[in-house]
Amino acid sequence: xxxxxxxxxxxxxxxxxxxxxxxxxxxxxxxxxxxxxxxxxxxxxxxxxxxxxxxxxxxxxxxxxxxxxxxxxxxxxxxxxxxxxxxxxxxxxxxxxxxxxxxxxxxxxxxxxxx
Amino acid sequence: xxxxxxxxxxxxxxxxxxxxxxxxxxxxxxxxxxxxxxxxxxxxxxxxxxxxxxxxxxxxxxxxxxxxxxxxxxxxxxxxxxxxxxxxxxxxxxxxxxxxxxxxxxxxxxx
Numbered sequence: 001x002x003x004x005x006x007x008x009x010x011x012x013x014x015x016x017x018x019x020x021x022x023x024x025x026x027x028x029x030x031x032x033x034x035x036x037x038x039x040x041x042x043x044x045x046x047x048x049x050x051x052x053x054x055x056x057x058x059x060x061x062x063x064x065x066x067x068x069x070x071x072x073x074x075x076x077x078x079x080x081x082x083x084x085x086x087x088x089x090x091x092x093x094x095x096x097x098x099x100x101x102x103x104x105x106x107x108x109x110x111x112x113x114x115x
Numbered sequence: 116x117x118x119x120x121x122x123x124x125x126x127x128x129x130x131x132x133x134x135x136x137x138x139x140x141x142x143x144x145x146x147x148x149x150x151x152x153x154x155x156x157x158x159x160x161x162x163x164x165x166x167x168x169x170x171x172x173x174x175x176x177x178x179x180x181x182x183x184x185x186x187x188x189x190x191x192x193x194x195x196x197x198x199x200x201x202x203x204x205x206x207x208x209x210x211x212x213x214x215x216x217x218x219x220x221x222x223x224x225x226x
Contacts, residue, residue: 031212041200043216045155056213090156097206097214101145103159104204104214 003027006091006107014115021076021110023091030096031097032074033104034066035090035095043090049074081114088112116141120207120217126164127193127224135188137203137222146179146186147204147214150197157202161188198224 006023013019025032034046048056052068063079074091091107118139125133137146145164149157163179163186177188190197200219206212 033213034205041151041219041221043202043219045213045215048213050212062167092214094214101162101164103147103162104149104161106156 004091004093004105004107006078006089006110008058008110010111010113012113012115015081017081018077019081021080021089021091021112021114022078023074023107025072025093025105027093027105028072029093029095029105030071031067031094032071033094034047034074034076034094035092035106037088037090037109047074064081074078078112079111083114086112087113100113117215118146118158118217120201120203120220122220123218124221124222125223127197127222129224129226130192131224132149133193133222135190135201135203135222136185137217138183138185139205141184141205143179143181143184143186143205145206147175147206148175148177148188149202149204149216150199151219152199153204160201165202193215193222193224195224195226198222 004025010023031050033048046060047066055093068074088109088111090109092104094104095102121136148160151157179186202216202219204214204216206214
């Protein structure tokens with residue numbers, strides 16, 4: 001069973017379109033994250049959700065809107081896609097890092113290409 | 116806020132050793148290490164905690180100097196499978212529940 005799964009794995013779309021990436025975890029974790037990895041491999045945190053509530057938004061443009069219908073799911077919707085949005089987006093989950101020494105588990109990534 | 120990793124890249128022959136360093140300008144409570152192979156997701160290697168406790172990998176060792184706010188990952192007798200990008204991460208930066216990663220160290224092990 002996949003612990004953190006995200007779909008789709010690849011996404012190619014034109015500038016200006018709106019797209020969504022879905023993420024689900026079956027680990028019973030309280031916290032889920034979205035990370036963006038650019039072409040230089042830098043892993044940058046975008047959002048952090050704890051029990052369906054947004055706790056961190058790392059100065060991400062408003063075109064990015066995360067939604068967490070329950071604590072096992074965290075989706076990412078992107079409006080008006082731009083060329084600079086091209087990257088690999090990783091979903092991850094963990095227990096609350098402040099309360100337990102536990103690792104983060106990552107999904108397999110979604111490679112978004114905006115043309 | 117982002118931890119600083121060094122070196123940026125390492126090239127090894129099988130069997131050689133390498134050390135990857137991670138330092139922070141802020142107090143560290145713990146340090147995470149992850150490895151990412153090309154085209155794959157980052158995978159957990161180790162957590163190092165204040166007081167010397169560790170949780171993680173059998174064949175990879177690491178140290179954590181709380182006073183110096185540094186951690187080092189020791190890869191000994193490297194294998195081809197060690198190739199990838201290594202990231203250190205600092206959790207709950209600023210009291211928030213988030214894992215902030217360094218820029219990564221690319222390791223290539225050749226036969």
